[in-house]
Each structure stands twice: as C-alpha cells, then as structure tokens.
Amino acid sequence: MFMEQLIEKYFRPGRLPHIWCPGCANGIITGALVKAIYRTGLDKDNIAVVSGIGCSSRASGYLDFNTVHSAHGRALPFATGIKLAAPQMTVIVITGDGDAAAIGGNHFIHAARRNIDLTVLLYNNNTYGMTGGQYSPLTPTNSKASTAPYGTVDRPFDLAALARGAGATFAARGSAFHAPMLVDLILSGIRHKGFSLVEAVASCPISYGRQNKLGDAPAMLKWQRDHAVPAAAYEKLNDEQKADKFPIGVLHQADAPEYTEEYAKIIARARKEGGH
Amino acid sequence: MSKTLLMQGNKAVAEGAVAAGAEFFGGYPITPSTEIAEELSALLPTIGGTFIQMEDEIAGIGVALGASLTGKKVMTATSGPGFSLKQELIGYAALAEIPIVIVNVQRVGPSTGQPTAPAQGDVMQARWGTHGDHPIIVLTPASVPECFRLTVRAYELSEKYRTPVILLMDEIIGHMREKVQLPAYDSIPKPERKKPLGPPEEYRAYSGAQTDLVPPMAAFGQGRRWHVTGLIHDEYGFPDGSGKATQELLDRLFAKINNHLDDIVETEEYRLDDADFALVAYGGTARAAYAAVDLARAEGVKAGLLRPITIWPLAEKQLKALGGQVKHIIVAEMNRGQYVLEVERTVAGRCPVTLYAKCNNEAIAPAELLAALQKAKQHTGGA
Ligand SMILES: Cc1ncc(C[n+]2csc(CCOP(=O)(O)OP(=O)(O)O)c2C)c(N)n1
Numbered sequence: 001m002f003m004e005q006l007i008e009k010y011f012r013p014g015r016l017p018h019i020w021c022p023g024c025a026n027g028i029i030t031g032a033l034v035k036a037i038y039r040t041g042l043d044k045d046n047i048a049v050v051s052g053i054g055c056s057s058r059a060s061g062y063l064d065f066n067t068v069h070s071a072h073g074r075a076l077p078f079a080t081g082i083k084l085a086a087p088q089m090t091v092i093v094i095t096g097d098g099d100a101a102a103i104g105g106n107h108f109i110h111a112a113r114r115n116i117d118l119t120v121l122l123y124n125n126n127t128y129g130m131t132g133g134q135y136s137p138l139t140p141t142n143s144k145a146s147t148a149p150y151g152t153v154d155r156p157f158d159l160a161a162l163a164r165g166a167g168a169t170f171a172a173r174g175s176a177f178h179a180p181m182l183v184d185l186i187l188s189g190i191r192h193k194g195f196s197l198v199e200a201v202a203s204c205p206i207s208y209g210r211q212n213k214l215g216d217a218p219a220m221l222k223w224q225r226d227h228a229v230p231a232a233a234y235e236k237l238n239d240e241q242k243a244d245k246f247p248i249g250v251l252h253q254a255d256a257p258e259y260t261e262e263y264a265k266i267i268a269r270a271r272k273e274g275g276h
Numbered sequence: 277m278s279k280t281l282l283m284q285g286n287k288a289v290a291e292g293a294v295a296a297g298a299e300f301f302g303g304y305p306i307t308p309s310t311e312i313a314e315e316l317s318a319l320l321p322t323i324g325g326t327f328i329q330m331e332d333e334i335a336g337i338g339v340a341l342g343a344s345l346t347g348k349k350v351m352t353a354t355s356g357p358g359f360s361l362k363q364e365l366i367g368y369a370a371l372a373e374i375p376i377v378i379v380n381v382q383r384v385g386p387s388t389g390q391p392t393a394p395a396q397g398d399v400m401q402a403r404w405g406t407h408g409d410h411p412i413i414v415l416t417p418a419s420v421p422e423c424f425r426l427t428v429r430a431y432e433l434s435e436k437y438r439t440p441v442i443l444l445m446d447e448i449i450g451h452m453r454e455k456v457q458l459p460a461y462d463s464i465p466k467p468e469r470k471k472p473l474g475p476p477e478e479y480r481a482y483s484g485a486q487t488d489l490v491p492p493m494a495a496f497g498q499g500r501r502w503h504v505t506g507l508i509h510d511e512y513g514f515p516d517g518s519g520k521a522t523q524e525l526l527d528r529l530f531a532k533i534n535n536h537l538d539d540i541v542e543t544e545e546y547r548l549d550d551a552d553f554a555l556v557a558y559g560g561t562a563r564a565a566y567a568a569v570d571l572a573r574a575e576g577v578k579a580g581l582l583r584p585i586t587i588w589p590l591a592e593k594q595l596k597a598l599g600g601q602v603k604h605i606i607v608a609e610m611n612r613g614q615y616v617l618e619v620e621r622t623v624a625g626r627c628p629v630t631l632y633a634k635c636n637n638e639a640i641a642p643a644e645l646l647a648a649l650q651k652a653k654q655h656t657g658g659a
Pocket residue numbers: 053054055056057072095096097098099100123125127128129130131136
C-alpha cells in the first residue's frame with residue numbers, strides 16, 4: 001500500500017499536519033509503525049496505542065486506533081491496564097527515551113519483568129525534545145544539552161540490554177534511516193507474544209542536533225547509515241571498532257510465560273478453589 | 277441471601293467493591309490500607325476480575341485507569357505517602373473523565389509520619405492535591421457498614437458523573453471491626469456508565485450536549501475509536517490550545533458536579549432539630565461526636581451533630597442552615613484544623629465556629645467534645 005493510502009487508513013482525518021519540526025525523524029518512525037500494523041492485518045478497533053508525554057508521544061493523537069496520550073512516563077501502567085482488562089486487544093506503546101527510561105524507567109523494567117504482551121516502540125532521539133534539549137538517560141557522555149552547557153557526565157543506558165536484563169522476551173533496535181528494516185522489526189515485535197522493545201534511533205535536529213553540531217536532518221540520518229551495523233556483523237567487531245557503532249536488528253528473543261495468559265490460569269484456579 | 281458478619285472496615289470496602297461490580301484493582305501495599313488489596317487479590321479472580329500489585333502507587337492508579345478505559349469498574353487503594361504519589365493521575369482522571377474509585381486510609385503525616393496511627397490530615401489534599409482547578413467527589417465513612425455502603429455509592433457516583441471519587445477513610449474506620457449486614461450482591465444494582473448510541477464516526481467522547489453534561493463513554497475495543505489525553509481537548513478528545521476550549525471544558529467539568537449537588541452531597545443529622553450547639557464531625561471522629569451529643573443532652577446542653585458524609589463538594593446549603601439555627605458550631609477533626617476553615621467560610625458569621633483538633637496519634641474522645649460543648653454554652657451564656 002502506498003503511504004497516501006496508509007495515511008487515509010490509519011491516520012485520523014483532519015489531525016494532520018503534525019506538530020513535529022521539519023526534519024524530525026518522528027514522522028518516519030510513525031510511518032514505519034503503520035506499515036507494520038498494515039502487515040499484521042489487525043482490525044483497528046482491536047488495537048490500542050498508548051503514549052506518554054513528549055514530541056514522540058504526540059503520535060497517538062494522529063493515529064486512528066483506541067488511543068491514550070497519558071502522563072509523562074506513565075504509558076506502560078495505562079497500557080498494562082488495558083491489556084490485562086482486554087487481553088484480546090493488541091496494545092502498542094509509543095514513548096520517548098526520557099519518557100521510558102527516566103521518569104518511566106521503573107515501569108519499563110517491571111513491564112519487561114512481567115513479560116506482558118505489549119510492544120514498546122521507543123523513539124530514541126537522545127534528548128528531551130519537547131522541553132528543548134535537556135539531557136536524557138540516552139544522551140551520550142560528553143554531549144551538550146541545554147542543562148549541560150559544559151557537556152554531560154552521565155553514561156547512557158543500553159536499552160536493549162536493560163530490557164533483556166529485566167526479563168523482556170524481545171528486544172530490537174532499528175533506525176529511522178533503515179526504515180524498511182524498522183517496519184520488519186516492529187512487525188516482529190507485535191507478533192511476538194510477550195514484552196517487546198523496539199528501539200528506533202531517531203534524530204532531533206532542533207533540540208539535540210543543533211547543540212551538538214551534528215548538522216541538518218539529512219546529515220543526522222547519514223550518521224545513522226554510517227554508524228549502524230547489523231547485529232551479527234557487530235558481534236564480530238573488536239571493542240575499538242564497536243566504540244562508535246551501534247547494532248541494529250533483533251538483539252534478543254526468548255520464550256517465557258506471558259502475563260495475561262498466566263493470570264487467566266489464576267482466575268480459573270480461583271474460581272475452582274475460591275468461589276464467593 | 278443477606279448475611280451478618282463481624283468485619284473490618286477495610287474488608288468491607290473490598291466487599292463493597294465486589295458488590296458494586298468492580299472487576300479490577302491495581303495498587304501497592306501500604307499501612308493502614310493493605311487489607312483492601314489483600315482481600316481483593318483473593319476475591320477478584322473468583323468473579324473473573326483482575327488484581328495486580330504494581331511497582332509503585334503511580335503505576336497502581338495508572339493501571340486501573342487503563343482498565344477503566346476498557347469499560348471495567350476499577351479501584352486503587354493507598355494511604356498518606358501513596359496518596360501523594362497518585363496525585364498527578366487523579367488530575368488526569370478528572371480531566372479525561374475516567375471513572376475510578378480511589379481509597380485513602382489516612383494515617384498521621386506528613387511524610388512517613390505515624391504509619392499505624394489515625395489522622396484526618398489529608399482532607400485538603402483530597403480536595404486540592406492534584407495541580408490545577410478540578411472538581412472532585414470525596415466520601416467519608418464513619419462505620420464498617422458505611423464502608424460497604426459508601427464504596428458502592430462511590431461507584432455509582434463515579435460511573436454516573438464520569439469522575440474520580442475518593443473514599444477518604446481513616447485508620448480508625450479502616451481497622452475497626454463491627455457487625456455488618458451484607459445484602460445479597462445480586463440485589464445491588466450495578467452502577468453503569470452511560471453508553472454511546474449513534475454511528476461510531478460521530479462519537480464525541482467529550483460532548484457537552486447531554487443535559488446532565490456527562491458525555492457517554494465508549495469502552496476501548498468495541499468499535500468506537502477515540503482519543504484520551506491530559507491536554508485540554510475538544511469534544512472529540514483532541515488537543516485544543518485555545519482559551520475558549522480551556523474555559524468551556526473546565527466550565528463543563530465543574531458544572532457536571534455542581535449542577536447535581538442534591539444528588540451528590542449527603543449529610544447526616546443527629547439530634548439537631550432543637551439543638552443550640554452543633555458539632556460538625558466526619559469519619560472516625562464522628563463516632564465520638566454522637567456519644568458527646570448524648571452526654572451533653574444528659575447534662576442539659578442542647579447539642580446536635582451534622583456529619584458530612586460527602587465532604588467534597590462541601591455541604592454548603594446544610595452548613596449555612598446550621599449556622600442560622602445554632603448558637604455555636606464546633607468542628608472536630610484529627611488534624612490541625614482543615615475542614616474548619618471551609619465551615620467558617622461557609623457559615624460566614626451566622627454563628628461562631630471553633631475548632632476542636634487533636635493530632636497526637638489518638639482518637640478524639642467523647643468526654644473531650646462534651647467539655648468543648650459545655651464551654652461553648654458557658655461562653656454563649658444561658659440557653
Ligand atoms: C511529570 C512531568 N515532568 C516533566 C514534564 C515535562 N516534560 C514534557 S516532555 C518531557 C521530556 C520528553 O522527552 P522524551 O520522552 O525523550 O520525548 P521527546 O520529546 O524527545 O520525543 C518533559 C521533561 C511533564 N510533562 N510531566
């Protein structure tokens with residue numbers, strides 16, 4: 001399907017243009033999401049899209065599903081409630097690096113630990129875009145930020161490793177530059193039963209790029225092209241070669257009991273043993 | 277079949293939730309509210325409902341709000357520190373008009389305070405704890421049977437007005453055991469939120485067209501796709517940055533509550549008919565007030581009690597009438613004087629209003645209120 005038809009099918013009439021700056025990668029990533037949803041063949045009525053607060057989280061308002069633009073960091077609790085109360089629904093979370101890994105970090109690791117069947121699409125632009133470029137838990141060390149005029153001291157998270165360590169059964173990373181691959185990764189994430197993280201490396205030329213002299217929007221996308229390495233090839237690199245590269249692709253996949261299915265068993269047991 | 281049981285207040289809340297048809301609880305343990313979570317973890321799955329213990333209190337209310345969007349009746353319960361953590365999402369529920377019952381079993385604060393001691397220090401926080409202007413409904417039970425009844429009532433109000441309702445208890449009521457007669461739960465009408473009619477494309481989740489100003493609420497996953505946001509929004513739920521949208525939405529949110537005060541505001545009067553001196557007391561403190569009224573009457577002081585059961589919105593009509601009737605009002609509360617300020621403002625000089633406050637981990641005793649009533653009579657002279 002062409003993008004125009006996808007827009008007609010999955011974007012809400014009258015809600016565009018979006019609020020994103022020219023050159024922002026959020027549009028590419030949101031486009032990849034609807035392409036993946038199209039390929040699932042799922043009914044729009046059966047999909048919930050839940051976001052937090054941030055530039056990226058505004059995507060929920062443009063999309064024609066059951067949508068929640070929740071509070072900063074709180075998309076995962078809302079999404080968990082929807083999934084638990086209506087397990088037949090497909091629940092997708094849209095979040096930013098600050099939303100998911102700073103203020104929502106605790107919810108992130110616990111949702112992963114539960115292995116509840118949610119797909120988290122995390123727009124990682126390495127900054128707090130919406131509030132004007134303060135440093136996030138994904139800002140590389142020694143970067144400039146509006147709250148780090150002398151450079152950042154903090155070390156960034158490796159989100160896929162964090163999710164895996166917390167118990168997620170699917171973790172992938174893609175980038176806005178490698179958009180077709182991102183579609184595949186999101187599709188795999190949605191199809192995977194359990195907690196899935198798809199980190200999409202984004203670019204924010206306005207709040208992050210400018211401060212760090214990363215060039216314009218095309219230059220930032222070219223940086224992704226030049227620094228992303230498919231996971232299998234990345235593994236073969238030595239530490240020095242790895243230093244300024246990042247792996248893309250499916251980084252972790254495992255099988256584990258899914259939360260809502262396990263809770264259904266609790267209900268069955270309680271009904272047999274308990275009874276009111 | 278109805279049954280009579282000796283039951284703890286917190287358990288009666290859990291039973292009330294089940295009786296009202298609640299199917300979802302999300303929370304985080306904290307004294308003195310934990311029994312509510314424990315009871316519901318056992319009860320809910322037996323009726324096909326869901327209990328989940330979350331990673332913190334913010335997640336506890338967030339998960340419940342998500343479940344409410346799918347059409348379930350939901351609850352979260354907490355105490356002091358956890359109530360502070362829930363505040364942001366209480367405002368979200370008020371603005372996005374998502375029904376939920378939030379229980380706060382008050383303990384001594386601020387901070388960790390005295391975890392197992394009773395207090396009523398969250399009265400103002402229950403009204404204004406979240407940021408921004410917003411309406412809220414807060415109910416305060418004064419007995420174990422009332423824990424049950426007001427939990428059911430909290431669901432009725434929450435579903436009817438599409439609003440968060442806070443059940444504000446205190447440690448006395450939460451942990452006391454009393455005899456309670458529980459009706460057969462299938463005899464209790466299940467509160468239902470208004471369902472949308474008409475074509476799905478025309479559904480407006482925030483339409484002000486209804487005479488009661490409460491828009492019907494579609495459940496997620498059932499064919500009406502809509503947008504929920506904490507931003508000021510238009511009738512469809514989409515963000516609207518205009519001043520007009522702000523004014524109109526907040527006007528409607530307040531009006532949908534304020535236009536129905538006769539339905540929402542519940543008070544109880546005890547021996548007030550010919551009273552010259554009135555106590556105003558709520559929750560656990562009201563128990564001492566009934567006894568104090570009887571003691572005072574025996575001593576020749578014509579005393580009575582006005583007990584706000586709905587403490588927010590304020591029972592302005594009843595308080596004004598009381599101020600016109602009696603010679604003196606004493607507000608008794610387990611804090612340093614919170615509700616008294618609202619009573620004083622409302623009575624507006626019709627009679628003197630004074631405070632009997634106590635916040636030393638102990639409940640107010642009837643003898644203390646008797647002494648306060650006697651003193652008031654001496655000051656007034658005669659009567
Ligand atoms: C409780 C709370 N704290 C702070 C904010 C302000 N705030 C809004 S968005 C944001 C950061 C967004 O960054 P990120 O999640 O990375 O998303 P992006 O805007 O970069 O897409 C902050 C700090 C808020 N809305 N709520």
